[in-house]
Amino acid sequence: IYFLIKDDKDSIISSLKNLGYYQSKVDVFVEELSNNKVNIDFKINIGSKAKIKKITFVGNKIFKDSKLKNIILSEEYKFWKFISGKKYLNQNIVDFDLRLLKNYYLNRGYYNVIINSSFAKLISSDEFELIYNIEANDIVFFNNIELKLPSDYDKQNFKKIFELFNSLKGKKYSINSIEKILNEIDKISITEQFQSVSSTVQENVDNGLINLTFNIEESDKFFVEKINIFGNNVTEETVIRNKLEIDEGDLFNELLLTKSINNIKSSNFFRSVKKEIISYDNNDKVINIYVEEKPTGEIAAGAGYGTDGSTIFFSISENNYLGKGIDLDTNLELSPQRVKGSFRTTNPNYKNTNNSLSFSVEADEIDQLSNFGYKSNKTGFSIGTRFEYFDDLFLSLSTSSYYETIETDSTASARQKKQEGDYLDSFINVDFFHDNRNQKFKTTEGYFSNYFVNLPVLSSNYSLTSGYNYKFYSELYENNVSTIGFSVKGAGSLTDKDIKLSERLYIPSNKLRGFVRGKVGPKDGDDYIGGNYFTSLNISSTLPQILSNLQTVDFLVFFDAANVWGVDYDSTIDDSNQIRSSFGLGVDWFTPIGPLNFSFAQDLSKHKNDKTESFRFNLGTTF
Numbered sequence: 001i002y003f004l005i006k007d008d009k010d011s012i013i014s015s016l017k018n019l020g021y022y023q024s025k026v027d028v029f030v031e032e033l034s035n036n037k038v039n040i041d042f043k044i045n046i047g048s049k050a051k052i053k054k055i056t057f058v059g060n061k062i063f064k065d066s067k068l069k070n071i072i073l074s075e076e077y078k079f080w081k082f083i084s085g086k087k088y089l090n091q092n093i094v095d096f097d098l099r100l101l102k103n104y105y106l107n108r109g110y111y112n113v114i115i116n117s118s119f120a121k122l123i124s125s126d127e128f129e130l131i132y133n134i135e136a137n138d139i140v141f142f143n144n145i146e147l148k149l150p151s152d153y154d155k156q157n158f159k160k161i162f163e164l165f166n167s168l169k170g171k172k173y174s175i176n177s178i179e180k181i182l183n184e185i186d187k188i189s190i191t192e193q194f195q196s197v198s199s200t201v202q203e204n205v206d207n208g209l210i211n212l213t214f215n216i217e218e219s220d221k222f223f224v225e226k227i228n229i230f231g232n233n234v235t236e237e238t239v240i241r242n243k244l245e246i247d248e249g250d251l252f253n254e255l256l257l258t259k260s261i262n263n264i265k266s267s268n269f270f271r272s273v274k275k276e277i278i279s280y281d282n283n284d285k286v287i288n289i290y291v292e293e294k295p296t297g298e299i300a301a302g303a304g305y306g307t308d309g310s311t312i313f314f315s316i317s318e319n320n321y322l323g324k325g326i327d328l329d330t331n332l333e334l335s336p337q338r339v340k341g342s343f344r345t346t347n348p349n350y351k352n353t354n355n356s357l358s359f360s361v362e363a364d365e366i367d368q369l370s371n372f373g374y375k376s377n378k379t380g381f382s383i384g385t386r387f388e389y390f391d392d393l394f395l396s397l398s399t400s401s402y403y404e405t406i407e408t409d410s411t412a413s414a415r416q417k418k419q420e421g422d423y424l425d426s427f428i429n430v431d432f433f434h435d436n437r438n439q440k441f442k443t444t445e446g447y448f449s450n451y452f453v454n455l456p457v458l459s460s461n462y463s464l465t466s467g468y469n470y471k472f473y474s475e476l477y478e479n480n481v482s483t484i485g486f487s488v489k490g491a492g493s494l495t496d497k498d499i500k501l502s503e504r505l506y507i508p509s510n511k512l513r514g515f516v517r518g519k520v521g522p523k524d525g526d527d528y529i530g531g532n533y534f535t536s537l538n539i540s541s542t543l544p545q546i547l548s549n550l551q552t553v554d555f556l557v558f559f560d561a562a563n564v565w566g567v568d569y570d571s572t573i574d575d576s577n578q579i580r581s582s583f584g585l586g587v588d589w590f591t592p593i594g595p596l597n598f599s600f601a602q603d604l605s606k607h608k609n610d611k612t613e614s615f616r617f618n619l620g621t622t623f
Contacts, residue, residue, distance in 0.1 A: 005030065005040065016046060020088035023047035023126060050089035050120070051077040053127040057551075059116070061134040062479065064544075065551035066590035071104050071442070072097035074130060078592070084300070089128050092271060092294070094118055101132065107439050109172030111140035111210060139478075140173045143209035145181075149216050160184050161214075172445075172475075173210055176438055181214065186245070186259050198254045222252040225284040231291040232323075235269055239325040240291070242349050243267060252285045264289070269296055269320045296320040306618035311335045325349065339365045355387040358398075366502070372527045373412030374420075376502050378404040384429065396431035399457075406501060413525055415569055419501055426458040437473065444481050447472040461497040466490060479544040487511065488535040498569035504530035505564060507580075509616075511536040512562040514582030514601030519611035521564035522576050528609075531575065532566030540586070552590040558599070559583045576607045594620050 009026050016024040024046045031039040055076055057068050069075070074097055077087040086093060098115055105113035114135045120128040145165040147158060155162070161184045168177055185199055202213040227248055229240050241247075243263035245256040257275065264273045269291075276288040297318040304311045315331035327346040333339075342362035350357035363379040384398020404423045408416050430453050437446035453466035467489035476482050491503050506528075509517040521531050540558040547553060565577035584601030598617035606612060 002030075009042070012042065012044065016044075018091050020049040020085075020090050021046045022050040022089060022120075022128070048126045051127045052087055052089055052130050053077060053123050054129040056129060056131045057134060058131060059134045060136050062110070062136040064548075064554065066554060066588070067442070068101065068104075068132075069590060071100050072132075073100070076592075077127070089120055089130065094130070097132070101134065103175060104442070105134075105136055106173070106175045108444065109139040109141065109174065110136045111173045111205065112137040138208055140205060140208055140210050142168045142171050142173060142177070142212070144211045145169065146211075146213045147216065148213060150218055153216070158184075174438055182255075182259075185214070185216070186255055219254070220283070222279075223284045224248055224250050224252050225280070225286050227287045227289065229289045229291065232293065234293055234323040235291070235320060235325070236323045239267075239269075239320075239323065240264060240289070242325075242352055246287075257287065261289070264291065267320075267325065269325070270294060302620060304618055304620035306616065309335055309337075321345075337367050337371070339363075350385070353387075355385050357383075357385050359383045369409055369411075372416070373410070374406060374408045374416045374501065376404060376406045378402055378502060382429070389432075392435050394433045394435065396429070396433070398429045398431075399427065400429060400454075401426040401458075404500070404502060413527055415524060415529075416501065416527075419498070423460050423500065424458065425456065425460070425463075428455045428457055429453070430455070443473045444475050445473050456494065461499060462494040463491055463499045463503050464494055465503065476541070480542050482541040483539070485511075485538040486536070488533075490533045492532055492568065499532065501529075505532065505534040506530045507534055507536065507562045507564050511538055512560050512580060512582065513558065513584060513586075513599050513616060514560070514603045514612055514614065515580060515606070516611040516613050520562075520580060520607075521609075522567045522573055523609045524567075524570070524573055529567070529573075531564040532568050534562070534564045536560070536562035554588045556586045556588075557583070558586055558601075560601075574609070576609060578607045579605055580607065580610060581605045591619070 005028055009028055012026050013024060016026075024044065026045075027043040029041040029043065031041070033039060052074055053076065055065075055069060055072075055074060057065050061068065073086050073093050074090075075081075075084065075086045081087050098118055102113060102115055114137070116133040116135060118130065118132045120130055123129055145168060147161055147165070149155065149158065161181060164181060164184060171177070182199075198217050198219045200215045200217075202215070204211045204213075224246060225248065227241075227244070227246075229237055232240060244260040245263065246253060246260055250256075257277075261273055261275055264270065271292040271294040272290075273292075274290045276290070278286040278288065280286070297316070299316050301314045302312070312334045313331060315329065317327070317329045319327045321328050325348065327348065328344070329346075330341075330343045332341040340363070342360055344358060344360040346356055346358040348356045359381070360383075361379075361381045363377075365375070365377045367375045369375050380400060380402030382398050382400035384396060386394060386396040389395040402423075402425050404425070406416075406419050406421060406423070408420045432451045434449040437443045437448055448469075448471055450469040451467070454464065456462040456464055467487065469485070469487045471483060471485040474482050489505055491499050491505055493499055506518055507515075507520055512520065519528055522529050538558070538560050540556050543555040543557060546555045559581070560583075561579055561581040563577065563579050565575045567573045567575045581604040582601045583604060584599055586599045587597065589596045589598075596617065596619045598615065600615055602614065603612045
């Protein structure tokens with residue numbers, strides 16, 4: 001019995017460490033009774049939670065600490081971080097950090113990256129230094145990529161794969177590119193002709209080049225007799241089964257089983273997902289899937305301060321509500337002139353259609369009574385769906401309705417007083433998003449293209465808003481990321497009426513540095529009223545060679561050009577149709593408080609009404 005007690009004791013200590021209690025003590029007291037019975041008492045002193053005092057990256061890590069800290073989940077302990085649980089040492093989070101780091105390096109071409117170890121060094125009684133040892137090694141590039149097929153297979157069925165091979169040759173190795181290849185093979189394997197195929201990959205690295213050979217082979221035809229799922233105490237079984245590409249009664253297909261396991265992992269509901277395949281005398285297969293659930297909710301709070309003012313935000317999210325796989329998200333943002341809040345729920349696979357269905361409620365109040373004599377209060381809701389229309393092209397369709405109240409005082413302009421009142425507007429919204437980026441977070445190559453239009457259905461002035469955004473990413477040299485972005489947006493009434501105050505357009509501050517936010521464009525008296533049209537061009541390039549030994553500071557150069565123009569309600573007002581432009585230096589500094597970014601900018605061209613600024617900064621942190 002004593003070896004069982006020892007196993008239980010070790011299990012309790014291990015569980016406590018996973019929760020961050022590294023100083024816990026477990027004592028076991030055994031009282032022997034008559035009739036071969038015993039009383040077992042576990043006395044547990046959990047102690048205080050182990051805090052992460054410092055996070056350090058050592059070895060030939062290539063990238064700066066500030067960039068790597070943005071990739072991992074663990075964060076350093078600060079006294080004001082009273083909500084975040086990521087400041088405590090947690091082995092499960094550390095293991096996840098290792099996977100995040102490895103995937104990041106693999107996507108940047110470091111095929112031979114080795115993360116030797118991660119360990120915690122005790123600094124004081126309850127404070128640790130978390131150390132990651134990284135050896136990036138050399139960058140590897142795609143060379144020859146081959147696809148070997150059975151002799152009776154028609155290569156035309158694999159045309160897309162061969163095109164993908166040609167586009168990858170000479171580019172940096174990326175696991176996302178490998179995933180694209182496997183996805184194309186998966187699509188072919190779904191067709192009836194290739195239901196019983198298996199795929200293997202041979203890799204050969206020589207002088208910084210990787211040669212890949214994908215072998216497609218026909219396998220013996222077996223059927224899936226049963227699929228069992230174990231370990232889902234919270235998550236409903238139907239949620240997991242909806243992720244499966246293979247079902248009971250289907251021909252067994254190893255490719256589709258692997259994709260099914262990856263689908264379950266990508267849901268982010270589980271700490272681990274494992275599979276077991278059992279063969280019986282008739283060679284049919286029983287598939288056992290074992291999952292280990294993890295917490296799926298998060299509470300976050302933060303604050304920011306800069307030349308544009310201060311902001312406080314608070315959010316609560318849950319991505320597996322009641323085990324049904326439903327996303328819930330609520331957030332609140334406060335600033336001196338604005339209060340904005342929203343609640344959103346999303347079912348990512350509504351009725352097994354692979355289409356998401358979302359519903360949101362939002363409220364937005366802008367108080368400019370003391371500055372410009374008006375105040376607007378807008379509340380409403382929207383319902384919509386999103387799905388992949390073609391490869392990497394996503395289509396969103398939604399409808400939204402808003403009730404808005406605009407009030408003014410004696411200091412408001414005549415035009416603002418004219419718009420005082422209540423408004424009810426309903427829209428149909430269409431959004432196309434083509435995503436060809438190599439990764440969604442910390443993108444280094446590729447592009448995205450986005451077109452959207454909001455069509456009025458029921459409205460007092462029938463304002464139509466549409467726009468287009470494009471951004472291209474490229475790595476001109478090692479560790480450099482250069483971007484070119486273009487945006488255009490317009491708002492106008494279909495019935496030749498004036499659009500409302502809240503519908504007028506302003507240049508976003510991150511698209512025109514060197515100018516005061518909201519102080520650019522058409523002006524009615526002392527009030528900057530925005531325009532009916534807006535466009536911008538933004539070019540930037542990071543400078544990794546400048547002060548490369550400073551691990552928490554990154555530099556970039558930028559060029560911004562933008563214009564906002566058009567005054568529909570008064571043709572006598574100068575619509576300020578003129579290109580504004582600036583260039584400058586941006587600095588991102590990962591400070592002990594939080595990320596600080598500031599820019600030094602010099603305007604190159606401007607309108608006489610515009611207000612410029614040569615310095616801007618923003619500081620943010622989370623609690």
